[in-house]
Amino acid sequence: DVKVTQSSRYLVKRTGEKVFLECVQDMDHENMFWYRQDPGLGLRLIYFSYDVKMKEKGDIPEGYSVSREKKERFSLILESASTNQTSMYLCASTSYAGSSYNEQFFGPGTRLTVL
């Protein structure tokens, strides 16, 4: 069974803390994504990576950074957490099929609360 796993299901942090969210996929996918999901706004892309050490900003990158040192692992970093970063964070991965991209596989999500 193909899998995308995330390091935590629930996380509570204090304002100003540095927060690491980790995502691992076992499908050898080139592309990995970090989204946040908020009520009424749907999923929004924070960052994505199309190869090891490669990254691109998504629609809402402010306040976040990412790291991809190995193909299977994509980390999201909140340098100094703020209350407006309280959200559900979802990781996903996909592969390129020659002429198009395949479906995205999602992790279970991390519900982050910043107090």
Next chain:
Amino acid sequence: KNEVEQSPQNLTAQEGEFITINCSYSVGISALHWLQQHPGGGIVSLFMLSSGKKKHGRLIATINIQEKHSSLHITASHPRDSAVYICAAGRNEKLTFGTGTRLTIIP
């Protein structure tokens, strides 16, 4: 105006009813995705289509490229179909998501 609009936002139906969820998009796409999200957060891809119609069990997805419109149909709905259904416009590797349709099927 959002690039991907879904309707209705909420839908409650009796078990057995035929369900239709609509999605309109305003951007060029390489594929249109339908996703399902159950309570607890996990998202599963249901369909990815760039033309015509796809069927999987009781679920059918259609797309009209000229009208930039897609529909997801559920036949003989069941309480286990209760979930949020999300439409997403795919441009190469990137997806732009609708805000979802919350479907509740009452036994």
